[in-house]
Amino acid sequence: MKEISFEKINGSGLKIGVVVARWNSAVTYPLRDACLQALKDAGVEKEHIFVQDVPGSYEVVYGAKHLIEQKHVDAVVAIGCLIKGATMHFEYIAEAVSQGIMKLNTETSVPVIFGVLTCLTEEQAISRSTGDNNHGYAWGQSAIEMASLKKS
Ligand code: DLZ
Numbered sequence: 001m002k003e004i005s006f007e008k009i010n011g012s013g014l015k016i017g018v019v020v021a022r023w024n025s026a027v028t029y030p031l032r033d034a035c036l037q038a039l040k041d042a043g044v045e046k047e048h049i050f051v052q053d054v055p056g057s058y059e060v061v062y063g064a065k066h067l068i069e070q071k072h073v074d075a076v077v078a079i080g081c082l083i084k085g086a087t088m089h090f091e092y093i094a095e096a097v098s099q100g101i102m103k104l105n106t107e108t109s110v111p112v113i114f115g116v117l118t119c120l121t122e123e124q125a126i127s128r129s130t131g132d133n134n135h136g137y138a139w140g141q142s143a144i145e146m147a148s149l150k151k152s
Pocket of ligand 1: 021023024055056057058059080081082083084085089090093
C-alpha cells in the first residue's frame with residue numbers, strides 16, 4: 001500500500017482550518033475526525049483548529065477561502081467525497097474543486113490540502129475513510145507539514 005511518510009511534525013502554535021462537505025457525510029465525517037485526531041496528536045491547540053461545514057464538495061473551495069481570510073489559518077484541509085453517478089455531475093464537480101483548490105494554493109500564501117475523495121463506488125469511499133486506511137489522518141499531518149513550511 002502507498003502511504004505518505006512524515007518526519008517529526010509539531011503543530012504547536014499553528015492555526016489549521018478544516019472545511020468539510022456534508023454530502024456523503026458517512027464518509028466525510030470519519031475523514032474529518034481522523035484529520036482532527038492527527039492535529040491533536042501533533043500538538044495543535046484546540047483553540048487553533050477551525051472547522052467549517054459546507055453543503056457539498058463544490059463548496060469546499062469557498063469554505064477554505066473563508067477560513068483563510070477570516071481566521072487567518074496557516075493551512076486548510078478541504079474534505080469532500082465525490083462518488084461517480086449516472087450523470088456528468090461527478091466530472092464537473094471534481095474538475096471544479098481540484099482546480100479551485102489548486103488556485104488557492106497558487107494565489108494565496110496558504111497551503112490547502114486536497115482532501116476530496118473521487119471514487120467510482122461507495123465501497124471505495126468507505127475503504128478510504130475507515131480503519132487504518134482512513135486518509136483523513138495523513139491529510140491532517142500534511143496540513144501541519146505545509147503550515148510549518150509556510151512559516152519557515
Ligand atoms: C450535486 C452533487 C452530486 C450529484 N454529487 C455530489 C457528491 O458525490 N459529492 C459531493 O460532495 N457533492 C455532490 N453534489 C453537491 C455539490 O457538491 C454541491 O453541493 C451542489 O451542487 C450545490 O452547489
